Amino acid sequence: MGAYTCRACGFENKEGTSICNKCGNPLDVENKKLLNMRYDGRAIRSKTRNQSIVDKIWNFFSSIKVGVTLIAIALVASAIGTIFPQEIYIPNTVSASEHYRDQYGIFGQIYYQLGFHQLYSSWWYMLLIALIGISIFIVSLDRGIPLYKALKHQNPKKHAAFLKRQKLYGEYNNYEQNDVDQLLSHLRKKRYRITEKDGHYLAEKGRFSRWGPYVNHLGLIIFLLGTLLRFVPFMYIDEFVWVREGETEVIPGTDQQYYVKNEKFIIETYGEEEEDAKFDEVISSQEAPIPKNFQTNAVVFQDISENLPGMEPELKEVKSGEIIVNEPMKFDGLALYQDSYQLNEFQSMSFKVHEKDDANEKAMVEFTVDLTDPKSEYTFDNGFRIELDSYYPDFVLEDGMPKSRTNYPRNPGFVFFVYPPNSEEPEVSFLAIGQNIDPNNQNNYKIGLTGFDVRNVSGLKVKRDYTLPVIGIGAFIFMIGVVQGMYWQHRRIWIHPEESKLLIACHTNKNWFGMKNEWEKVSSNTKFKFLQDQEDKE
Numbered sequence: 001m002g003a004y005t006c007r008a009c010g011f012e013n014k015e016g017t018s019i020c021n022k023c024g025n026p027l028d029v030e031n032k033k034l035l036n037m038r039y040d041g042r043a044i045r046s047k048t049r050n051q052s053i054v055d056k057i058w059n060f061f062s063s064i065k066v067g068v069t070l071i072a073i074a075l076v077a078s079a080i081g082t083i084f085p086q087e088i089y090i091p092n093t094v095s096a097s098e099h100y101r102d103q104y105g106i107f108g109q110i111y112y113q114l115g116f117h118q119l120y121s122s123w124w125y126m127l128l129i130a131l132i133g134i135s136i137f138i139v140s141l142d143r144g145i146p147l148y149k150a151l152k153h154q155n156p157k158k159h160a161a162f163l164k165r166q167k168l169y170g171e172y173n174n175y176e177q178n179d180v181d182q183l184l185s186h187l188r189k190k191r192y193r194i195t196e197k198d199g200h201y202l203a204e205k206g207r208f209s210r211w212g213p214y215v216n217h218l219g220l221i222i223f224l225l226g227t228l229l230r231f232v233p234f235m236y237i238d239e240f241v242w243v244r245e246g247e248t249e250v251i252p253g254t255d256q257q258y259y260v261k262n263e264k265f266i267i268e269t270y271g272e273e274e275e276d277a278k279f280d281e282v283i284s285s286q287e288a289p290i291p292k293n294f295q296t297n298a299v300v301f302q303d304i305s306e307n308l309p310g311m312e313p314e315l316k317e318v319k320s321g322e323i324i325v326n327e328p329m330k331f332d333g334l335a336l337y338q339d340s341y342q343l344n345e346f347q348s349m350s351f352k353v354h355e356k357d358d359a360n361e362k363a364m365v366e367f368t369v370d371l372t373d374p375k376s377e378y379t380f381d382n383g384f385r386i387e388l389d390s391y392y393p394d395f396v397l398e399d400g401m402p403k404s405r406t407n408y409p410r411n412p413g414f415v416f417f418v419y420p421p422n423s424e425e426p427e428v429s430f431l432a433i434g435q436n437i438d439p440n441n442q443n444n445y446k447i448g449l450t451g452f453d454v455r456n457v458s459g460l461k462v463k464r465d466y467t468l469p470v471i472g473i474g475a476f477i478f479m480i481g482v483v484q485g486m487y488w489q490h491r492r493i494w495i496h497p498e499e500s501k502l503l504i505a506c507h508t509n510k511n512w513f514g515m516k517n518e519w520e521k522v523s524s525n526t527k528f529k530f531l532q533d534q535e536d537k538e
Contacts, residue, residue, distance in 0.1 A: 008159050016043030022155060024162035034534065035165045037507055039143065040150035046142050062142040067135040074128050081119035084111050088238065091340065095405055126228060133224040140217040147210060156195045156202035156494070163496050166505035167512065168519065170531040175502050179527050180495065186522040187493065201495040210509060212485020219478025226470035237464035240339065242408065244347070244372070245455045248301070248315075251334070251462055258334070259301040259315055265341060265456040267294040294341055295324040296458040300331055323460065333464050340459035346371050346409040347453040351431075353384060353418060356438075356446045366450065371409035383421025390415035395432050408457070418445050491515055504528055 004013040004027060006020035013021055018028060019041025026035060035041065046062040049055045060066055084104055087096050096117060100108035115122055163169060184194055184201065192203040230236040237253035243262040251258040269289040271280070282290075301315035319331045328335040348370050352363035365380045371393065378386045392404040395413030402413060411433060417426035429447045430437040436446070489511050496503040508515040516533070523529045 008161075014043040014048070016048035017041055019162065020159070021150075021153075023157070023159045024155065025159035026161055026165060029161075033165070034167055035162070037166075037509075039146045040154075042146035042150045044142060044146055058138060058142070061131075061135045061138040064139070067132070067139060070128065070132045070135055074125075074132060077119065077125060077128070081116055084108060084117070086119065087117040098405065121230070126231060129224050129227055133221050133228075136217045136220055136224075140214050144214050151207055151210065154195075154202060154204075156197040157200040158494055158496060160496060160498055160503060163494055163503045163505035165534075166494075166507050167534055168506035168515065168531040169534055170504050170528065172502045172504070172528055173500060175527050180497075180502070183495070183523065183526050183528055186524070186526070190518065190522055192491075192493070192522075199497050201493075203493040203495070204491070206488045206490045209485055209488035210490045212481045212483075212488075215481030215484055216478055217481075219474045219476070219481055221474070222477060223471055223474030226467045226474055229467045229470060230465075235464075235466045237334065237462055239462040241460050241462060242342070242457050243296070243298075243460060244345070244457045251300075251336075253462055253464070254334070256313070257303055258318070258332075259303065259313070260336065260460065261299045261301065262458050263297040263299060263320075265294070265296050265458045267341065267343070267456075268292045293324070295322050295338055296460065297321075298323050298329060298336065298458075298460075300329065300336070323458075328463070333466065335463045337461040337463060338458070339461040342408065342410070342457040342459070344454040345457045346412055347455045349412065349452045350450045351447050352450050353386070353445050353447055356444055361446075361448060363450075364445070369414070371412055385419040387417040387419070387426070388414060389417050389428075392432075416447055418443075418447065420445060489514065491518065493519075502528075504531065506531060 004015055004017055005011070006013060006023060006025050006027065007029070008025040009020065009023045011020055011022040013027065019026055019035060021040075021042065026041075046059045050059055084100065090096060090099050097109075097112055100112040100117060102108075104111065111117060119125055180201075184203070187203040188194060190205070192205045195202045195204070233253065239252035241249055241252055241260070243249045243260055245262050245265055248259050248261040250256050251260050268291070270292045271289070297320075299320040300318045302318045303313040304316045305311055305314035319329060321329055323329045323336050323338045325338045328337045330336075348368050350366065350368045352361075352366045354361040354363055365378075365382065365384045365386075367378045367380075367386065369375075369388065374388055374391055376388050378388075390402070392402055392413035393409045393411075394404045394406040395411050396403060396405050404413075413432035413435075414430070416429045416431065418429060419426050427443040427445055428439050429443065430439065431447055431449070436448070438446070490509045492507045494503075494505045496505075506515055506519055516531075519531060520529070
């Protein structure tokens, strides 16, 4: 017979099987230790097949060590991601790279350059989560299928050697069928399910507890799937948009389907009303006013045009109202949150050109620069022509070179080329707030600021999260598995008549103390009170 053919019943078992799947006879007859009942001796794929590339991949992911290692790496990475705030939690008014460098020094700069500032949405972190999910899925199949087959097709009639190698075991010589019937009655009262074959009995309860870990796995897989769905634009949106008063901006993440208009931005500070007098001491200790409330009166539009290239959007009002901190405006699964603001942002600046030596600074020409959409050239009837060579919306000087920290006009700087009438050679002027520089000190004309307009800007967070129900369902299922596997045990009792003797054996997947106590209760007033707690035999 083959190496995995049962000597007792002749049943052909798969490679890797340690207990006959039909009669329960141990196939390793020379081993006297207690039987390993985790999968009732069934063969596990990862332990028996390692030939093809599919087998090797399967065995890699079915390894508990690999799964634990992946989880450990994810935990370490997640911990590193909490050392400094993620980018979504830093102010939108500053550059992320400068923020980490200025606030946290060289470590913050390294943190930013390594990409930990966007850890939880990075491709490699999501890949790591996906690998954990794959590992959990394969482990569940690798162990779950043999377990299902073992529990689904249990034979009450077991080989005597199967019972003798259980932890709790007893043999009884003097008994009658009435004694067995009385024991079975006690077992039924304890809600054991009794199955019988040829006078052999299997009493079983709590089988569902064996599926607790696999319910855990299912919950984890759904939970991880929910996190991965955040890469799907329809399922998850987390964007930000600046909207200036009176302007309409497309809402990012909506494929230009929705627009928002800032009708008015309102800010209230402490100290403006009499009831704030009790805060005078705190207010006076602050260098800047303390916001009490800030909100945006907004209108949301939907583009109902055919959205063809080059076609102007046809906007239809969807909703209007107030967007207040912690009170978002919600529509079509989206939510607009009041996140930040910028007061008195420059909208436009007006300039004049006058002769440098003119004490009265009489304007030769005047022009206005729209700071959100500046023109590159300004021409005049008297022959003057002015080119805007460089524009720095948020001017700063770094290492002697001008640059812009952001794209928002908060501290504008300009390089103008002034072409006088009948001249092909320009005069260069640099202007910024508090600065008016003639680089060559040879200009005949000077540009001066005559006025400016400002407006408030509202910063809105755009949120959509359809993944939360998926994540919530996964977490709920996981907790069901925890309770299922923790508070119940799978208990089995085999009753085996053999010639003039009765063999009884008990097994539980955990809590042997509880199993012994329960046997004492079900065997009370019977002849089968004593079961031996067997130790492993060499």
